[in-house]
Amino acid sequence: MSGPTDDRFEPPYLGDERTILAGFLRFHRETLLWKCAGLSPEQLAARPLPTTVLSLLGLVRHLADVERSWFRRGFAGEDALPIYYDRETDPDGDIEPPPDADPAEAFATYRREVEAADAAARGHDLDETFVSPRGQTISLRWVYVHMIEEYARHNGHADLLREAIDGATGE
Amino acid sequence: MTTSTAPPDTRPQPPFTGAERVLLEGFLDLHRETLLWKCAGLTDDQLRARAVPTSTLSLLGLVRHLTEVERGWFFDVLPYDATPIYYTDDAPDDDFLAVDTVPVADVLARYRAEVDRIRAEIGAVPLDFEYSDPRGRTFSLRWVYLHMIEEYARHNGHADLIREAIDGVTGE
Numbered sequence: 001m002s003g004p005t006d007d008r009f010e011p012p013y014l015g016d017e018r019t020i021l022a023g024f025l026r027f028h029r030e031t032l033l034w035k036c037a038g039l040s041p042e043q044l045a046a047r048p049l050p051t052t053v054l055s056l057l058g059l060v061r062h063l064a065d066v067e068r069s070w071f072r073r074g075f076a077g078e079d080a081l082p083i084y085y086d087r088e089t090d091p092d093g094d095i096e097p098p099p100d101a102d103p104a105e106a107f108a109t110y111r112r113e114v115e116a117a118d119a120a121a122r123g124h125d126l127d128e129t130f131v132s133p134r135g136q137t138i139s140l141r142w143v144y145v146h147m148i149e150e151y152a153r154h155n156g157h158a159d160l161l162r163e164a165i166d167g168a169t170g171e
Numbered sequence: 172m173t174t175s176t177a178p179p180d181t182r183p184q185p186p187f188t189g190a191e192r193v194l195l196e197g198f199l200d201l202h203r204e205t206l207l208w209k210c211a212g213l214t215d216d217q218l219r220a221r222a223v224p225t226s227t228l229s230l231l232g233l234v235r236h237l238t239e240v241e242r243g244w245f246f247d248v249l250p251y252d253a254t255p256i257y258y259t260d261d262a263p264d265d266d267f268l269a270v271d272t273v274p275v276a277d278v279l280a281r282y283r284a285e286v287d288r289i290r291a292e293i294g295a296v297p298l299d300f301e302y303s304d305p306r307g308r309t310f311s312l313r314w315v316y317l318h319m320i321e322e323y324a325r326h327n328g329h330a331d332l333i334r335e336a337i338d339g340v341t342g343e
Contacts, residue, residue, distance in 0.1 A: 012314075013308060013310045014311050021317070024317050024318075024321055049332065051222075051332070051335050051336040051339070052332055052335055127188075138187040139187065139188045141194055142185070145195070146198075148317065148320065149198055149202070149320055149321065149324040151324075152323075153325065153327055153331070155328065156324065156326060156330075156332075157328045157331065159325070160226055160228075160328075160332050163225050
């Protein structure tokens with residue numbers, strides 16, 4: 001089955017480290033949205049596979065919080081607390097949305113967090129570091145590579161969720 | 172479905188700081204080990220199972236595919252004969268699909284051997300090294316590393332859901 005139109009950014013094959021990292025991150029942000037495109041709110045909230053609690057809506061909420069936690073709260077040291085979960089009382093609140101979770105709100109929040117994440121990283125060197133709550137010293141380079149691999153992994157989840165929803169596939 | 176216990180996790184984690192090459196190799200190795208971890212402790216039949224009902228993917232198919240991906244990208248750089256071993260022009264998805272009778276141990280052994288060979292030799296090639304493929308696209312080794320990381324991670328996402336469907340085991 002043909003899926004939504006694909007006009008995603010293609011990471012350049014050549015270029016310096018920052019260009020390639022930013023390129024792949026942008027590709028995966030766009031891939032997440034592409035995997036959600038053209039679906040109803042019910043389809044986005046659905047758990048289409050019987051053996052996992054994952055939904056596309058849950059992934060969007062989760063990745064909004066992931067962007068925020070690494071780029072803003074972590075690297076930039078902003079006072080940007082988790083949006084959708086609480087570490088103590090509701091640790092999976094992002095990825096397991098409540099029944100009344102609104103996809104439109106999730107996409108707006110996601111886009112806002114991506115912009116804010118980019119702003120937090122802009123102008124900073126890849127070797128700059130921050131100290132995590134667990135006392136680990138972490139570089140911006142690590143954050144970029146980790147974000148790419150975390151997005152790619154969740155886009156793998158999204159691949160199978162989307163295919164189960166309406167048969168649409170595609171890299 | 173009873174959830175089984177996850178296999179022991181001995182995967183090496185990439186360092187939190189360091190030079191570009193150290194991190195790229197660290198994340199790539201993490202994902203190679205993650206693929207194997209997602210396969211660990213399963214029977215041959217479980218590895219062949221298309222456990223997600225709406226997908227044709229199996230864990231064994233992913234191992235075969237990623238063997239081809241490693242060869243296809245790194246052997247162009249090295250340069251070795253990258254002729255596909257698991258698919259043909261007439262059957263271009265056989266790496267994923269032709270899993271029902273192939274010897275599982277052979278597939279896993281071949282995967283490990285290809286990765287070991289690449290690991291032993293790729294370190295000598297600089298990240299800015301450029302080469303062109305038969306379609307005239309010019310890549311840097313830097314791009315190849317990041318593409319390998321993202322392709323592995325994406326397939327490990329598939330593996331996450333296939334494994335969970337097989338025996339309930341999850342884990343990043």
